[in-house]
Amino acid sequence: MENKKELRTWLDSHKLPHPLVIAGPCSAETEDQVLKVAHGLKDTDVTYFRAGIWKPRTRPGNFEGVGAIGLKWLQRAKQETGLLTATEVANKAHVDLALEHDIDLLWIGARSTVSPFIVQEIADALKGTDKVVLVKNPVNPDLALWLGAIERLHTANIDKLGVIHRGFSTYEKTKYRNIPEWQLAVELQDKFPDLPLICDPSHITGKRDMILDVSQTALDLNFDGLMIETHIDPDNAWSDAAQQVTPESLIQIMQDLRIRKETSQEEEYKISLSNLRAQIDVVDNQLLDLMGKRMKVADSIGALKKERNVAVLQSKRWNEILGKMILEGHDRGLSEEFILRMFKAIHQESINHQEKIIKA
Numbered sequence: 048m049e050n051k052k053e054l055r056t057w058l059d060s061h062k063l064p065h066p067l068v069i070a071g072p073c074s075a076e077t078e079d080q081v082l083k084v085a086h087g088l089k090d091t092d093v094t095y096f097r098a099g100i101w102k103p104r105t106r107p108g109n110f111e112g113v114g115a116i117g118l119k120w121l122q123r124a125k126q127e128t129g130l131l132t133a134t135e136v137a138n139k140a141h142v143d144l145a146l147e148h149d150i151d152l153l154w155i156g157a158r159s160t161v162s163p164f165i166v167q168e169i170a171d172a173l174k175g176t177d178k179v180v181l182v183k184n185p186v187n188p189d190l191a192l193w194l195g196a197i198e199r200l201h202t203a204n205i206d207k208l209g210v211i212h213r214g215f216s217t218y219e220k221t222k223y224r225n226i227p228e229w230q231l232a233v234e235l236q237d238k239f240p241d242l243p244l245i246c247d248p249s250h251i252t253g254k255r256d257m258i259l260d261v262s263q264t265a266l267d268l269n270f271d272g273l274m275i276e277t278h279i280d281p282d283n284a285w286s287d288a289a290q291q292v293t294p295e296s297l298i299q300i301m302q303d304l305r306i307r308k309e310t311s312q313e314e315e316y317k318i319s320l321s322n323l324r325a326q327i328d329v330v331d332n333q334l335l336d337l338m339g340k341r342m343k344v345a346d347s348i349g350a351l352k353k354e355r356n357v358a359v360l361q362s363k364r365w366n367e368i369l370g371k372m373i374l375e376g377h378d379r380g381l382s383e384e385f386i387l388r389m390f391k392a393i394h395q396e397s398i399n400h401q402e403k404i405i406k407a
């Protein structure tokens with residue numbers, strides 16, 4: 048599959064003066080709840096009203112969605128508010144029911160994107176549909192798997208496509224529910240600049256007070272839209288209570304977000320930017336020179352270890368370096384997360400260099 052301008056047509060046809068907004072409750076709970084949220088979102092920046100009808104839950108025994116009856120509530124919400132409708136589908140039966148009820152936008156969830164069998168089943172069921180179909184990233188940070196799902200839909204003649212970035216599962220405890228790994232979204236934009244890219248800050252953060260911040264980062268990275276879980280009474284929601292916001296908060300978030308232009312044609316801006324970029328180029332070259340030098344020292348250590356028959360990995364020394372660099376980095380305004388990533392990569396490269404020498 049190749050990038051093409053037409054991938055954006057469905058999004059551009061909305062002619063929005065702001066990012067696309069998809070909002071609504073994590074789960075449809077009752078008809079009254081669905082309609083109240085929808086009315087709260089009427090006449091706002093929201094274009095698509097979302098609600099989960101079938102909920103994939105990590106453990107059994109939790110609320111798993113109201114099922115097909117909720118699709119009727121979505122239809123009623125559309126009639127009463129004019130909002131287009133959206134829901135998640137995870138198999139052929141869901142697709143058939145969603146199409147029967149004329150749902151406007153369907154998305155494939157992160158737990159389905161990991162399974163090529165499921166994605167293919169959904170693509171076959173959707174063949175040739177004129178509905179919008181969005182694919183959430185797989186739970187693991189695998190760009191090829193994510194794009195593979197898009198390709199299956201594209202091959203099934205589905206033209207109105209897009210992706211949703213909802214972050215990635217990790218065993219490590221972080222401030223996020225699902226870590227954003229923004230570089231994957233940046234890589235995806237490099238490959239498919241015209242494929243609409245939506246951010247789901249609700250699932251990335253898991254906490255409503257972080258949603259504005261993550262949404263702003265997404266817009267700063269040229270995302271085309273946001274999917275934000277919105278509930279009339281978030282604390283008492285039947286699923287994902289901590290990450291839902293009220294319609295009023297959503298309106299406030301949209302007001303607080305700064306929408307920046309992709310670039311500026313002003314001469315002064317262009318001159319300042321090119322000066323600064325020249326400085327970045329100089330520093331990048333210095334960084335490479337230093338890395339090259341460091342690896343030469345590692346080569347010498349490798350040769351010494353070979354001579355004395357000593358193991359390459361020296362955990363004590365390595366942990367000392369890490370601890371010291373985190374402190375030094377902090378003094379220079381560098382985050383611990385960045386220092387860890389950078390030095391882990393440097394350490395790995397140093398080990399690779401030494402291995403080469405020891406095995407020679």
Ligand SMILES: O=C(O)C(=O)C[C@]1(C(=O)O)C=C[C@@H](O)C=C1
Pocket residue numbers: 345348359360361362364365368393394397398401
């Ligand atoms: O100090 C060593 O023994 C090294 O081999 C160097 C180095 C490093 O690159 O800093 C590499 C591997 C060890 O695990 C520890 C540190």
